Amino acid sequence: MSDTRRKERIDRCIKAVTDDIFCLSSMREMGYLILPRVLPVFIVVMAVILFPLYWKKVMIITCIMGIMAISWDFMASCGLISLGQALYFAMGAYTAGGLNYYLGLPIYLSIPIGTIAGGLLSTILIFPALRLRGIYFSMVTLIIPLMLMRIIEATKIIGGTEGVSGLNSLPGTWPPIIISVTAVWLVLFSMRRLISSDYGLIFVALMDNDRAVEASGLNILWFKVQAIFLGSALCSFCGAFMTHYYMSVGISAFALDLSIFPIAASVIGGMGTLAGPLLGAFILGPLSEALRSFGTFRIVIYSALLVAFIVGLPEGLFHFLRRKYEQIERWTEEK
Amino acid sequence: MIVYGFINSIILALIALGFSITFGISRVANFAHGAFYVFGGVVTWFFLMKMGLPYVLSAIMAVLIVGIVGGLMYRLLLVRLRGLELSEVITTFAVGIIILELMRSAGIMGFEYRLPSFIPGSTEILGTYVGYQRIFIVITGLLLLAILYLFVHHTKLGLSFRGVAQEDHTALSLGINPDRISMLSVTMGSMICTIAAIVILPLGTISVDEGYDILLKSLAVCIIGGLESATGVIVASFIIGYAEVLTSMYISSTLTMVVPLACMLLILLIRPSGLFGKHKELEERI
Numbered sequence: 001m002s003d004t005r006r007k008e009r010i011d012r013c014i015k016a017v018t019d020d021i022f023c024l025s026s027m028r029e030m031g032y033l034i035l036p037r038v039l040p041v042f043i044v045v046m047a048v049i050l051f052p053l054y055w056k057k058v059m060i061i062t063c064i065m066g067i068m069a070i071s072w073d074f075m076a077s078c079g080l081i082s083l084g085q086a087l088y089f090a091m092g093a094y095t096a097g098g099l100n101y102y103l104g105l106p107i108y109l110s111i112p113i114g115t116i117a118g119g120l121l122s123t124i125l126i127f128p129a130l131r132l133r134g135i136y137f138s139m140v141t142l143i144i145p146l147m148l149m150r151i152i153e154a155t156k157i158i159g160g161t162e163g164v165s166g167l168n169s170l171p172g173t174w175p176p177i178i179i180s181v182t183a184v185w186l187v188l189f190s191m192r193r194l195i196s197s198d199y200g201l202i203f204v205a206l207m208d209n210d211r212a213v214e215a216s217g218l219n220i221l222w223f224k225v226q227a228i229f230l231g232s233a234l235c236s237f238c239g240a241f242m243t244h245y246y247m248s249v250g251i252s253a254f255a256l257d258l259s260i261f262p263i264a265a266s267v268i269g270g271m272g273t274l275a276g277p278l279l280g281a282f283i284l285g286p287l288s289e290a291l292r293s294f295g296t297f298r299i300v301i302y303s304a305l306l307v308a309f310i311v312g313l314p315e316g317l318f319h320f321l322r323r324k325y326e327q328i329e330r331w332t333e334e335k
Numbered sequence: 336m337i338v339y340g341f342i343n344s345i346i347l348a349l350i351a352l353g354f355s356i357t358f359g360i361s362r363v364a365n366f367a368h369g370a371f372y373v374f375g376g377v378v379t380w381f382f383l384m385k386m387g388l389p390y391v392l393s394a395i396m397a398v399l400i401v402g403i404v405g406g407l408m409y410r411l412l413l414v415r416l417r418g419l420e421l422s423e424v425i426t427t428f429a430v431g432i433i434i435l436e437l438m439r440s441a442g443i444m445g446f447e448y449r450l451p452s453f454i455p456g457s458t459e460i461l462g463t464y465v466g467y468q469r470i471f472i473v474i475t476g477l478l479l480l481a482i483l484y485l486f487v488h489h490t491k492l493g494l495s496f497r498g499v500a501q502e503d504h505t506a507l508s509l510g511i512n513p514d515r516i517s518m519l520s521v522t523m524g525s526m527i528c529t530i531a532a533i534v535i536l537p538l539g540t541i542s543v544d545e546g547y548d549i550l551l552k553s554l555a556v557c558i559i560g561g562l563e564s565a566t567g568v569i570v571a572s573f574i575i576g577y578a579e580v581l582t583s584m585y586i587s588s589t590l591t592m593v594v595p596l597a598c599m600l601l602i603l604l605i606r607p608s609g610l611f612g613k614h615k616e617l618e619e620r621i
Contacts, residue, residue, distance in 0.1 A: 081421050128603040135364045135420050139554050147596040300436045303429035310422050
């Protein structure tokens, strides 16, 4: 009789104590709260220190992709589902590359300026689409980077297909690693803080019910502009950073991989949690490195994983793990 | 110029029609559209060149096979995600990428992969030479539009398509199964897209990258015209078609790709719901 049995989920006592009443009275309770936050940071830091050089480089790319995924998830929790994350990346990459190549600005200027200016440029480009919602918005964001890529290819501006190379590189082995690992945790925890603040609530409300936001006397368009700017500035930072890391910027900054990776990472990790996409990125990043020999076939594997997760485990890994951590599950008989 | 603009517009309309039909009926945004287009071309090529079947038969086979693939995509994946727009978009997008990149890694590229024209040769219309193939495209396009119009307005299935498009709960209460109709709409969209591929592809070679271009073009056309309006699709494809031809004649042929983007951004700024998307004006406009 399968229909009389159901799975019951009960919060663990320790969760109730630490969550709702919030009086931490023992080391165990503090550990319960701190462990899931500190352990991943610890693992990543140890991994970076212990791994051989090649995998350190993989970690850098993974961290950068993690930031892209967090930014995608942030935008998605504002109801702005972007299928063209590569646009924001490319804007940052081209701005930083251009500043460094044509004006000779040093790295410590070109990356911050690239971040801000890239964010502004992407916001301006996306602005006409901001009045659209849902999939209409996604369609436009998909089109814009691919069209821009064709335009650069056709008109041969900013170096055409090959792009600009011979940029200044980041100094030494350690600085890029430290920057990327610090950046990813900084972004994660500050975005989580932002989302749960009063200001961030408006962003989440944009997705849930934007009419209600408007009825509260807030200008939705202006808040959407802010959300796009925040999200795209994060991606532009990734672009600017990677430009200097690779010492070149080219049309590959618009590539479809860059748009599909954050989505895949968020879907696998669990959307709407900000930590989930990072988890997804830390799974997909090394995986895609291990599959490097497959070439373009990698993107097939991403996409297949994406479909499998969205159909099979739509909540994502993070929600799944959190449920296991916070709740007891047992089968009960219906009376 | 007038003739080429006309042909170009019909080509665009043919490409966008499949997407618009699927979206208009079942509100599934089929991002695998471009992939189905190239896939249809490849299947036709396979039957024609490798199996040696006659042209008409291989075309019919291709239309059927792509239709079945589209239907299966709905039946196996999308039916579980109905109503979750985000997941639908991601899934169709991912399926499209899987199809395209699988074809790429199967080595579909180069001059060898091309469909022959139905009738070689050309004729003179209004002082310009036009290949028979292009004339054939125009005829197919117009014929398809006429058939679709009759189908949607005068058959039982077509009417139930419209019913689901308007309000699927009411349709359900009248004994129409929206899931079945949606599946059929995805199937029909992919079939139309294959027909478009079969008549248009002889003008060039089959390449995987074209899949992305086709998707972009059909999205641009649909957004400009208003997403679910068939009239909008036709008007928008005439706008873009002529704008492209004019740009390549008077400015530079490298800038033709800019035209759809520029048109799209302009339209979005003025009328976010597209030229003919009256229906959704309140919904989408903020």
